[in-house]
Amino acid sequence: MRKGLLVIAVAAMINGCAVSTTTTEFSKKLEYPKQTKTSTTDYLSCFGDMLTEYRFAAGNGTIEPLRIAIVSVNDSTNVSTVQYPNSEIPNDFTNMALSIASKIGGPVRLVHIPKDTEIISAYQYGATPGKKDPFFNTYGASHYRQDTIQIYGALTEYDRFIRNARRSRDASIEVGGGTGETELELSRFDDKNTARMTMDFYTAHGFVGDIVNHSSSTNTVQLFQRGHDRSYGISVDGNSLGYAVSHSIVDARHKAIRLLIEWGMIETLGKYEYIPYWKCLPNSKNQVMTAFKDLTGSDSVINFASLQAEKEQQSTEEDTHLIDKRDKHLMLSVKSSYEYAEYVDDKIREHVPRPLEPSSTEITDSQSGKVFKVQFTSKKELLSGLLKLYQKNDAGYNAMGLDVVLDMLHQDFISNGILSEQDDKFSSDMYLALWLNAPVRRNARWSY
Numbered sequence: 001m002r003k004g005l006l007v008i009a010v011a012a013m014i015n016g017c018a019v020s021t022t023t024t025e026f027s028k029k030l031e032y033p034k035q036t037k038t039s040t041t042d043y044l045s046c047f048g049d050m051l052t053e054y055r056f057a058a059g060n061g062t063i064e065p066l067r068i069a070i071v072s073v074n075d076s077t078n079v080s081t082v083q084y085p086n087s088e089i090p091n092d093f094t095n096m097a098l099s100i101a102s103k104i105g106g107p108v109r110l111v112h113i114p115k116d117t118e119i120i121s122a123y124q125y126g127a128t129p130g131k132k133d134p135f136f137n138t139y140g141a142s143h144y145r146q147d148t149i150q151i152y153g154a155l156t157e158y159d160r161f162i163r164n165a166r167r168s169r170d171a172s173i174e175v176g177g178g179t180g181e182t183e184l185e186l187s188r189f190d191d192k193n194t195a196r197m198t199m200d201f202y203t204a205h206g207f208v209g210d211i212v213n214h215s216s217s218t219n220t221v222q223l224f225q226r227g228h229d230r231s232y233g234i235s236v237d238g239n240s241l242g243y244a245v246s247h248s249i250v251d252a253r254h255k256a257i258r259l260l261i262e263w264g265m266i267e268t269l270g271k272y273e274y275i276p277y278w279k280c281l282p283n284s285k286n287q288v289m290t291a292f293k294d295l296t297g298s299d300s301v302i303n304f305a306s307l308q309a310e311k312e313q314q315s316t317e318e319d320t321h322l323i324d325k326r327d328k329h330l331m332l333s334v335k336s337s338y339e340y341a342e343y344v345d346d347k348i349r350e351h352v353p354r355p356l357e358p359s360s361t362e363i364t365d366s367q368s369g370k371v372f373k374v375q376f377t378s379k380k381e382l383l384s385g386l387l388k389l390y391q392k393n394d395a396g397y398n399a400m401g402l403d404v405v406l407d408m409l410h411q412d413f414i415s416n417g418i419l420s421e422q423d424d425k426f427s428s429d430m431y432l433a434l435w436l437n438a439p440v441r442r443n444a445r446w447s448y
Helices: 002-016 043-058 094-102 116-126 253-272 304-313 328-339 379-393 402-415 428-436
Strands: 066-075 108-110 149-175 182-205 217-236 239-250 340-344 349-353 360-364 371-375
Touching: 043 253, 043 379, 066 094, 066 253, 094 108, 094 149, 094 253, 149 253, 182 253, 217 253, 253 328, 328 340, 328 428, 349 360, 379 402, 379 428, 402 428
Parallel strands: 066 108, 066 149
Antiparallel strands: 149 182, 182 217, 217 239, 340 349, 360 371
């Protein structure tokens, strides 16, 4: 009995003196942060170069800042709200758009718009005795210059399942009988879901509030989710041995949104600033000389709608290239802007033929009959801006006069098939040829 009590006491003592040790240690071997990039990220700086050079041409030798205010870029589909348990995307992309816009560089100037939290903080700060007045008291419509534009964007479509393909295959075989009976099994399952995201951007004049025509962008990206399941098994006399593997690939939703914003910012600002922005996009098969008449001619030459339809029908799993989309509407807008000048007043808004030489143009108010004399930028002045860009970036034209440069380029365009013999050197086709083939210097954005 004593031995029994001794054993119980020793066991209780050992059990009560059990030691438990937990150690938490922070790792010091952290990797450096990696730059987040998409297939378009590197082309933002290319667009910055183009923006600098084309504003040099538009300013006839001077580069004015491009002031933009990114007001709102968010999710308009509401799939990011709490009602959707697996929303997978944020509801506000404004900070992402600001970061992307700041990478363009060059003459871009980002105008800050106070957020609600900043306004509340300003109220609290201004309510404190002895402190300065809130900053928003001096912040209003006058904060914007007349040339400031506002940019709005939204995710307008998010179709989770526009296409679903499933394929299942099973096979089994039995051999032998009685002792040694063997059964082989094979199972294979493939699943592919296709989703689609569409994002829209547009611009508005910050000073007057008008939406800018022909400067919006609508871009779509397809996302894929692919899954593969494989299983194998062998059974001998009821004793089984199996192997199963499952593999799934999902396209990143956040990376897709970043790509759509980068693409949308380039296209929207390119259209607003009259820049052939597609030259900065991936897989843009730019020629040395672009025969634009094939692009602005009849749809039988190049049908842009059919090109987009063909792209949507292709499988991006095998074909990752992007269509080199020439913007026919932008080219026609450039020609129209060269031929006609727009006059806007409180009661008058009309287009008048642009004069060839610097001179005043008479505009008559249809209601009052009053005649206004307005000085528009002439065709020769618009041409001189582009010619100065050629003169600056091509050493062969540095020491030549603008008239000589114009004559030489006119002959070059004719000999390369861009223009015909009937095209005058002051025609809109000549201006479009200069605009489309203008030389852009690499890293021009750093010269501003």
